[in-house]
Amino acid sequence: MSRSTEQNRxxxxxxxxEASYQNVIRVLHGVDLHVDEGECVALLGANGAGKTTxxxxxxxxxxxxxxxxxxxxxxxxxxxxxxxxxxxxxRGLVHVLEGRFxxxxxxxxxxxxxGAYTRKDRDKIETxxxxxxxxxxxxxxxxxxxxxxxxxxxxxxxAIGRALMARPKILLLDxxxxxxxxVLVREVFNIVNQIRKEENVTLLLVEQNARMALKLADRGYxxxxxxxxxxxxxxxxxxxxxxxxxxxxGIHN
Amino acid sequence: xxxxxxxxxxxxxxGSIYSMVALGFVxxxxxxxxxxxxxxxxxxxGAYICLELVYQLQIGVPGAFLLTLVLMSVMAILIERLxxxxxxxxxxxxxxxxxxxxxxxxxxxxxxxxxxxxxxFPAWIRDVPVDLGxxxxxxxxxxxxxxxxxxxxxxxxxxRYTRTGLVMRAAASSQVAARSVGVPLHRVFAxxxxxxxxxxxxxxxxxxxxxxxxxxxxxxxxRVFPAVILGGLDSIVGTTIAGVIIGVIEELGGGYLRDxxxxxxxxxxxxxxxxIIILWIRPQGLMGTKEVERL
Numbered sequence: 001m002s003r004s005t006e007q008n009r010x011x012x013x014x015x016x017x018e019a020s021y022q023n024v025i026r027v028l029h030g031v032d033l034h035v036d037e038g039e040c041v042a043l044l045g046a047n048g049a050g051k052t053t054x055x056x057x058x059x060x061x062x063x064x065x066x067x068x069x070x071x072x073x074x075x076x077x078x079x080x081x082x083x084x085x086x087x088x089x090x091r092g093l094v095h096v097l098e099g100r101f102x103x104x105x106x107x108x109x110x111x112x113x114x115g116a117y118t119r120k121d122r123d124k125i126e127t128x129x130x131x132x133x134x135x136x137x138x139x140x141x142x143x144x145x146x147x148x149x150x151x152x153x154x155x156x157x158x159a160i161g162r163a164l165m166a167r168p169k170i171l172l173l174d175x176x177x178x179x180x181x182x183v184l185v186r187e188v189f190n191i192v193n194q195i196r197k198e199e200n201v202t203l204l205l206v207e208q209n210a211r212m213a214l215k216l217a218d219r220g221y222x223x224x225x226x227x228x229x230x231x232x233x234x235x236x237x238x239x240x241x242x243x244x245x246x247x248x249x250g251i252h253n
Numbered sequence: 254x255x256x257x258x259x260x261x262x263x264x265x266x267x268g269s270i271y272s273m274v275a276l277g278f279v280x281x282x283x284x285x286x287x288x289x290x291x292x293x294x295x296x297x298x299g300a301y302i303c304l305e306l307v308y309q310l311q312i313g314v315p316g317a318f319l320l321t322l323v324l325m326s327v328m329a330i331l332i333e334r335l336x337x338x339x340x341x342x343x344x345x346x347x348x349x350x351x352x353x354x355x356x357x358x359x360x361x362x363x364x365x366x367x368x369x370x371x372x373x374f375p376a377w378i379r380d381v382p383v384d385l386g387x388x389x390x391x392x393x394x395x396x397x398x399x400x401x402x403x404x405x406x407x408x409x410x411x412x413r414y415t416r417t418g419l420v421m422r423a424a425a426s427s428q429v430a431a432r433s434v435g436v437p438l439h440r441v442f443a444x445x446x447x448x449x450x451x452x453x454x455x456x457x458x459x460x461x462x463x464x465x466x467x468x469x470x471x472x473x474x475x476r477v478f479p480a481v482i483l484g485g486l487d488s489i490v491g492t493t494i495a496g497v498i499i500g501v502i503e504e505l506g507g508g509y510l511r512d513x514x515x516x517x518x519x520x521x522x523x524x525x526x527x528x529i530i531i532l533w534i535r536p537q538g539l540m541g542t543k544e545v546e547r548l
Contacts, residue, residue, distance in 0.1 A: 061433060064342045089435025097433055105426035106419075114423045118435040162434065 010034040011076055011170055011202050012058065012093070018070035019050075019057045027053045029226040030071065035170065040196055040203040042217035042234070044210045044243070050226040051206040052098055055172045058204075059095035060085035076169070090118040092169035098178060098206075100155040102162070104148030108139055111147050111158055115165030125165070132161040135191050153184040157191075164195065170202040177209050185209065189216060214238050258388040260508040261501060266394040268480075268500020269401040272493040274456040274473060275480045276408060277449030279492050282481075283425035284445035285438075287348045291356035292453055293474020298359045299325050299454025300461035300470055301367055304374060314377045318458050322451050329450035333443035341439065356471065363468050372466045397459040404455055405493060408448065412489075421445065425487075476503075476521065479528040485538030495539055499524045 016030040028050050035041045045051050056062040058073050060083050073081045075093055085095070103111050112132060116125045133140040136157040142150060147158060156176055163171055176192065177185040189212050196203055196216075207213035214220055214234045222230035222243060230242065237243050274296060281289045302324055306317035332355060340348045378396065382389040412418035424431040424441040432438060457470060480499045484492030506527075507520020532538070 059433075061429075063432075084437070085432045086435045086437040089433075094435075095433055097429065101427055101430040101433060103423045103426040103430050106423055110419060110423070113419065114431075114434050114436075117420065166434065 009037065009077070010074075011037045011039075012204065013074040014054070014058060014071070015074070016071040017054065017057055017068065017073065019053050019062060019066055020069050021053075021066035026069070027066070027226055028057065031223065031226070031228055033221050033228060033231070035202055035204050037202055038200065039219065040205060040217045042210075042213040042220040043204065043206045043223060044208075044213060044220055044237075045223035047208070049223045051223055052174055053226075054223065055095060055174050055204070055206055058088075059093060059172055060088045061095055061097065086118070089166060089168075092167075093172065094163045094166045094168040094170075095172040096159050096163045096174060096176070098174035100152065100159045102147040102150070102155050102158050104146065106147055107144050108147055108150070108158060109143045111162050112139070112165050115162030118166055128165055128167065132164050135164075135195055136161050153180050153188070156180065156184075156188060160188075160192070160195075164199065164201075168201060170204065172204045172206075174206045175208065176205075177207065177212060185212065192216065210243065255388060256508065257505075260504045262385070262388055262390055263394070264501030264504035265497055266390070266398045266500070267504060268497035269398050270456050270459055270496075271477050271480045271500050272496025273401045273404055273452045274477045275484065275492045275496050276405065276489060277452040278477060278481050279484070279487060279489055280421075280445045281442075281449050283487050284421065285348070285442050286345050287352065289352045289449060290349065290474065291352045291359065292449065292477065293471040294356040294359035295325070295329075295450050295453035296457035296460070296473045297363060297466075297468060297470040298328075298457070299450070300457030300466050301363055301372075303454070303458045304372060304461065304466055307374060314374060314458075314462065318455075321454050321458065325450040325454040326447045329446035330443050333439065333446050337442060337446070338439050356474070360468055360471055363471075367466075367468075369468055374462050374466075393463055397463065400455065400459060404452060408452075409489075417444065476524075479524040483528055483531060483538055488538070491539045499528075502527050 012035040014031055014033045016032060017028055018026065018030055019028040020026045031050070031054055033041070033043070033054075043051050043054060053062065053066070056066075057068050062068070063084055068082050071081070072079060075088070075091055078091070080088060080091065088095075103114060106114070112129055113125070116122075116128070119125060138154055139157060139161055142154065147155065150158060160173070160176065173192065176188050180188065192203070193216055195201065205213055205217060214237055217234045219233050220231065220237045221228050222237070230237070230240065232240070274292065277295075278289055278292050281287055299321055303314070303317050303321040306312065306320055307314055310317065310320075312320070336351060336355065337348065340351060378392060381392055383392050383395055412422060420431075420436055421441055421444060424436060424438060428438060431441070456473065460470060460473065477496070480496040481492055483499065484495035502524045503520045506523025507517075510519040510523065511517050
């Protein structure tokens with residue numbers, strides 16, 4: 001199924017993860033997945049299947065609305081189960097949240113600076129910002145603009161660019177295509193692909209747009225009602241009749 | 254006419270204290286969406302701590318003032334560490350209730366230690382009136398005004414130009430985004446409380462020097478409230494302007510209403526009446542930000 005056995009050690013490993021909201025509604029019922037170094041893995045599934053909850057459990061962003069009730073998260077061999085978000089960011093795991101959470105009252109420049117919050121090597125921040133402008137030239141044009149006034153696509157670019165400023169080892173991308181016009185969806189995916197190649201960053205990607213995601217990913221998991229029901233290489237998943245019917249609209253690529 | 258100018262200048266000077274104290278209130282609200290009902294008590298305890306230092310250490314009011322700011326910062330950090338951090342994920346209303354509790358505790362401490370009688374700072378500046386040409390103002394008011402300006406300009410520069418200031422603005426802008434880039438929010442909250450404690454203590458020491466110290470100083474928390482609401486709850490610039498407006502209304506209202514009605518104490522009520530009228534017309538306050546909408 002997966003080609004992980006012949007690959008490197010897993011950078012991220014999730015074992016029988018369970019999570020609940022406010023200790024009442026259990027959303028995850030034992031999720032198992034892993035992401036190897038340098039890989040791009042897609043987590044696919046319908047609305048409410050538990051994709052976002054999985055990412056939030058891993059990144060510590062679940063705190064405040066829910067909690068992990070069972071299982072483990074390992075980052076780079078270290079047991080990071082239940083760590084708050086700031087400890088995960090300083091360990092190189094950055095979560096780009098669904099819904100483009102930029103700082104609406106700060107300028108684009110200040111947003112990018114904040115992305116580098118956990119960095120110790122402050123002298124390299126300006127250079128890295130130039131790197132981000134390489135991927136997203138639009139951001140450079142709008143450097144002084146308050147982020148709240150950017151368009152949806154620009155905010156998504158800013159959210160990804162800001163995450164890059166942390167020099168992450170692994171990026172969790174939640175629905176980068178949500179609410180964007182088709183042209184922009186393609187643009188964002190192209191840039192993510194380019195980033196992946198050039199920055200040597202590992203990716204865990206959550207998407208409803210399964211077709212797009214599987215073009216980008218090496219492997220994928222399908223999550224349904226809080227458990228992984230299917231996993232395999234991107235190619236295997238593209239050919240899988242279950243996935244094709246439900247998530248790819250039955251159209252052959 | 255001199256009467257008018259006297260009241261106006263007094264109003265501006267008193268208002269500058271309101272502006273400064275309101276800054277702490279707004280900051281905590283911006284950072285954590287918590288209305289800090291212990292703001293007046295922080296002001297009160299700051300004044301008493303300074304008084305105690307003056308008499309115990311014999312270092313003069315300015316020296317004791319600086320030391321008070323340090324002690325108040327420590328106290329703010331302790332409040333955050335011991336009380337508020339445990340309330341991190343609690344509903345905002347619970348945290349607000351806790352601030353009321355902190356206020357009651359601080360007021361009780363003052364009553365226990367210093368009692369209800371009015372205490373006074375030693376006279377450390379010769380209280381000669383300064384002639385501004387059209388009106389004469391007590392020199393202590395000039396000191397107070399300048400101190401307020403220094404504090405507010407200082408914090409203004411801090412927020413605009415320092416990294417920590419940027420982090421605080423970022424957390425105020427979006428808590429979720431701040432967490433996602435790795436900001437430990439409890440540190441931001443602690444810092445907001447430190448700033449609030451500092452401006453409150455400064456306000457307390459200034460007021461204490463002008464009017465003496467009683468536990469009633471804690472009522473400043475309520476008197477500052479119209480400025481906070483009028484300014485828009487989350488706007489620092491708005492609150493600064495509103496603080497001065499409230500001060501002026503209080504002095505002018507108090508002065509003229511006493512003459513017309515023969516009743517004293519109407520000055521304190523006047524700002525609330527004006528507040529209600531202004532909020533009919535502009536519910537978000539003078540400069541309260543309407544949310545920036547995504548296009």
